[in-house]
Amino acid sequence: MQKDKPILFDRKEQCCGCTACFAVCPKNAITMKPDEEGFMYPNINDEMCIRCYKCITVCPIKNKL
Ligand code: SF4
Ligand code: SF4
Structure with a gap:
């Protein structure tokens, strides 16, 4: 079974647009x-x-805890 595509953010507050994922x-x-x-x-x-x-x-937002 194929794994799910990762969800980078549900709401825009969960992404600061740092482009780290893109990079x-x-x-x-x-x-x-x-x-x-x-x-x-x-x-x-x-x-x-x-x-x-x-x-x-x-x-950085998902890993700041
Ligand atoms: S880094 Fe790229 S290939 Fe890897 S899970 Fe994220 S979007 Fe997919
Ligand atoms: S790495 Fe940066 S641009 Fe990508 S989802 Fe997280 S906060 Fe947004």
Whole structure:
């Protein structure tokens, strides 16, 4: 069974747009896209993602606890 695509954020408050996930992705599966206010948020390409979860590991917001 295929693993789930990682969820980088549910709500925008859970992402500061630091681009660390974008930078770390070994498959270049993440693109940064601006929202309607021009703030950049990561978007994962489901086809390209190999579910390595490096993007989750590197995210400063998910790992600040
Ligand atoms: S799980 Fe791995 S391949 Fe998928 S978006 Fe995150 S870093 Fe990229
Ligand atoms: S690493 Fe986390 S905070 Fe940074 S852009 Fe990616 S999801 Fe947002």
